[in-house]
Amino acid sequence: MSIIQIIKNTHDHQETITKSVYQTNYGEHTLLVISHPECCAAISLQGAHLLYWHPKQSSRPIIWLSEKTIFKKGTAIRGGIPVCWPWFGKVAEPAHGFARIVDWQLTSCTENEHGVDILLSLKDNERTRRYWPHSFELELKLHLGKTCQLELAYQGDFNATGALHSYFGISDISAITVSGLGDTYEERLTTRNEPKIVGQMTFDQAVDRIYTHPASISLIKDKDHTIKITHHNHSDVVTWTPWDGAKNVIDLDDESYHHFVCVETSRINKPIASNSKQKTRYGVTIEVVK
Numbered sequence: 001m002s003i004i005q006i007i008k009n010t011h012d013h014q015e016t017i018t019k020s021v022y023q024t025n026y027g028e029h030t031l032l033v034i035s036h037p038e039c040c041a042a043i044s045l046q047g048a049h050l051l052y053w054h055p056k057q058s059s060r061p062i063i064w065l066s067e068k069t070i071f072k073k074g075t076a077i078r079g080g081i082p083v084c085w086p087w088f089g090k091v092a093e094p095a096h097g098f099a100r101i102v103d104w105q106l107t108s109c110t111e112n113e114h115g116v117d118i119l120l121s122l123k124d125n126e127r128t129r130r131y132w133p134h135s136f137e138l139e140l141k142l143h144l145g146k147t148c149q150l151e152l153a154y155q156g157d158f159n160a161t162g163a164l165h166s167y168f169g170i171s172d173i174s175a176i177t178v179s180g181l182g183d184t185y186e187e188r189l190t191t192r193n194e195p196k197i198v199g200q201m202t203f204d205q206a207v208d209r210i211y212t213h214p215a216s217i218s219l220i221k222d223k224d225h226t227i228k229i230t231h232h233n234h235s236d237v238v239t240w241t242p243w244d245g246a247k248n249v250i251d252l253d254d255e256s257y258h259h260f261v262c263v264e265t266s267r268i269n270k271p272i273a274s275n276s277k278q279k280t281r282y283g284v285t286i287e288v289v290k
Contacts, residue, residue: 003067004052007042008033018111021118027071032106038115038145044077047100048120048140051080052169053148058288062227063148064169064260068251074101078251079167079260081150083140086132086160088268097162098131099138107139115145124156134158135276141283151232151283159273163238163266164284171223172258173203173241180215181237186269203261206243210236210268218263226289229263233282235270239263 001009007026010033015023020036031051034041041063042051053063065079076082077100084096094101099122107119122128122138136156143149150164170176179200188208195201199215214237220227231237240262246252265284274280 003065003069004040004042004054004061007031007051008035008040017106017109018116020111021109021116023106028073029071030103032109032118034116034144036111036116036145037113039148041116041144041148043118043120043142044071044080045103045106045120046073047077047102048083048104048122049077049080049100050142050144050148050150051077053144053286055146055148055288057146059224060171061169062286062288064167066252066256068253068256070251076100078249081167082165083152083162084165085138085152085154085162086134086136086158088161088163088266091161092131094131096165098128099162102127104140115143115147118142118144137279139279146287148286149283151281153279153281155274155276155279157274157276159271161266161268161271163236163264163268164282165238165262165264166229166284166286167260167262168220168227170220170259170261173243173261174258175223176261177202177221178218178239178261178263179221180218181211181239182213182215184212186210186212201239203241203243206241206245208238208240210238210266212236212269220261220263228287228289229265230285230287231265231282232284234265234267234284236266236268237263238266238268 032043041053054061085099104120138154218229246257247254
């Protein structure tokens, strides 16, 4: 049984939120599990982390979750869509910011025939101030249905970078093409994997790259469908696959790299200067097209 099936069958302290959403415990995490006519999905309140999203028209989850994910408090989740905030990378500790390893609050949850709408929130507190001295209000708005939409909004007097670090489920890494990436990028690995076509990527080795002038739409062309990723108010798109380096990652199966690729909506090279009077936003819309 896959980890997704286990989560869907969990009944530990189950609490009904709406007709299609219930709250439950899994490992050391509190989860929201969604079973709606348009999709199945789950969210961990740690990190406001979308674990997976499986629209009914797809043969497999479009947002991918590692079978070896560790559901332990304070440990980052492998897969899904981590919220990397208020910094991206290893510029400070913890890597990719603290938002993904602290508990958020469920602010609202509603549904209709089109899907489920969830609002999660985080405010500065004693724990966040150990990592970062700023006052802030942070929200993640999710719509989960035939499409998957995430919008990160925050306010406070500071500059922030970050990303919605999306792991996409695919048939096989060697069979896909990612396009719409633009013609300039920062290489983060010592080995080079030169694009054969400008703005487009195929994969035959590890890649970790920040595209600095991407289009507003990225496309993952797979064997049986295309995943359309529309970025909102982004400045960069990150592409990542560990390739066979997955064997050195404790929460990945050795061969799991065949079945996911990261294409990340990011604000890295153009940090957002926010203020306490209005919300700053960026986000992503994900859909499956033929």
